[in-house]
Amino acid sequence: MNMTITAPARDGHQQWLKTYYLTRAAFSIAWILAAVAAASHPLAAAILLIAYPAWDALANLLDGARSGGLKTNPTQALNAVASLAVTAAVALWIGDMHRVLAVFGVWAILSGVLQLATGVRRWKTTGAQWAMILSGAQSALAGAFFIVQASAPATPSVTSIAGYAGFGAFYFLVSGIALSVKARRRKALVDAGA
Numbered sequence: 001m002n003m004t005i006t007a008p009a010r011d012g013h014q015q016w017l018k019t020y021y022l023t024r025a026a027f028s029i030a031w032i033l034a035a036v037a038a039a040s041h042p043l044a045a046a047i048l049l050i051a052y053p054a055w056d057a058l059a060n061l062l063d064g065a066r067s068g069g070l071k072t073n074p075t076q077a078l079n080a081v082a083s084l085a086v087t088a089a090v091a092l093w094i095g096d097m098h099r100v101l102a103v104f105g106v107w108a109i110l111s112g113v114l115q116l117a118t119g120v121r122r123w124k125t126t127g128a129q130w131a132m133i134l135s136g137a138q139s140a141l142a143g144a145f146f147i148v149q150a151s152a153p154a155t156p157s158v159t160s161i162a163g164y165a166g167f168g169a170f171y172f173l174v175s176g177i178a179l180s181v182k183a184r185r186r187k188a189l190v191d192a193g194a
Contacts, residue, residue, distance in 0.1 A: 112139025
């Protein structure tokens with residue numbers, strides 16, 4: 001059976017992705033600002049560290065569901081499961097920031113690879129996924145850095161994750177803008193042909 005995505009369905013999906021990417025960028029920016037403000041407040045920092053992977057799990061579940069279902073988006077389903085496991089691990093080890101940073105490191109590697117795979121898969125139907133592919137690769141590299149940093153004598157803090165969230169915000173923002181530009185170009189071509 002040949003499944004072809006119709007133009008209205010593709011346009012609706014691209015609109016969803018644009019909204020999704022921009023929402024993720026806004027969340028990451030808000031999270032960074034809160035993390036900087038909470039750096040000297042242990043309870044607030046703990047809540048932020050637990051909320052970050054929990055939000056990622058929710059976002060992957062929503063995107064997978066809106067993009068044809070989790071069965072057809074296994075990388076997002078796996079990413080959601082990994083993010084929920086990280087949420088639990090961070091909550092369990094919140095008193096040991098070295099462990100928390102190591103957990104974030106492992107998660108950044110795994111979620112980066114899964115995000116990269118999602119971007120490659122979407123490239124065929126959606127296009128404009130180069131920023132998500134780069135983001136996935138950079139996430140994996142950041143994860144390795146977190147693991148090394150977690151074994152250093154200096155105690156990490158919530159702000160140790162802020163740079164990672166910043167790069168995520170940047171790539172989600174670029175992806176949302178890239179889809180907007182692509183939609184405008186396509187509309188201009190359609191209008192010119194009318």
